[in-house]
Amino acid sequence: MVNIREAEENDIRAIGHIYTRAFGHTEEVISYFSGFGEYVRFCMKQHYAFVVEKKSEICGVILGYEKPDMINGKSVYIELLAVLPEYQGKGFGKALIEKIENAAVYNGIKEVSLRTGCYMDAFHIYYHLGFRDTRDDQRYMVKHLKKC
Numbered sequence: 001m002v003n004i005r006e007a008e009e010n011d012i013r014a015i016g017h018i019y020t021r022a023f024g025h026t027e028e029v030i031s032y033f034s035g036f037g038e039y040v041r042f043c044m045k046q047h048y049a050f051v052v053e054k055k056s057e058i059c060g061v062i063l064g065y066e067k068p069d070m071i072n073g074k075s076v077y078i079e080l081l082a083v084l085p086e087y088q089g090k091g092f093g094k095a096l097i098e099k100i101e102n103a104a105v106y107n108g109i110k111e112v113s114l115r116t117g118c119y120m121d122a123f124h125i126y127y128h129l130g131f132r133d134t135r136d137d138q139r140y141m142v143k144h145l146k147k148c
Contacts, residue, residue: 001054001055002052002053002054002092002095003052003053003054004050004051004052004053004095004096004099005050005051005053006044006047006049006050006051007040007043007044007049007050007051007061007063008044009041009044011040011051011058011061012036012037012040012041014051014058015040015051015058015061015063016036018058018059018060018061018082018083018084019061019080019082021082021084021085022082022083022084022085022088023082039063039079040063042065043063043064043065043079046064046065046066047103047107048062048063048064048065048066048076048100048103048104049061049062049063049064050062050096050099050100050103052083052092052095052096054087054092059083059084059086059087059092060081060082060083060084060087060092060093060096061080061081061082061083061096062078062080062081062096062097062099062100063078063079063080063081064076064077064078064079064100064112065077065079066107066109069111072109072110072111073110074108074109075109075110075111075112075113076100076103076104076109076111076112076113077112077113077114078097078100078112078113078114079114081093081096081097081114081122083096093125094129097129100112101143101145104145105145105146109145110144110145111142111143111144111145112142112143112145113131113141113142113143114126114131114141115141116141123141126141127141129143130143131143
């Protein structure tokens, strides 16, 4: 059974583990980033921090936050989306994106954005999910949301 829920304080270590595994970093490198826990807590306070669990194992995470936007008033920026390698390709990342999009719509947000390199596999995944490249130097991808 798969469950997506808001991240909690006791999930921070697991979120760091997912980050290191999903991006191929040395195990537990996240422990050297003293601000990581604070950053996760910031996203949790904004209610844009979600984890996906399968059989009570946290196997994916999405972290985002609201930011001011001159055109739309506010947007949600997705800072981190990571799924453990053995769970990739099973729809968990897509489900996490849908969860954060639904939270954004619920809060009256009209747009979510993220940043990725156009040379990365993730670029094509995000494109398939409706994000579009803004073609600026920062390589942001944006998705305009429809109210449910």
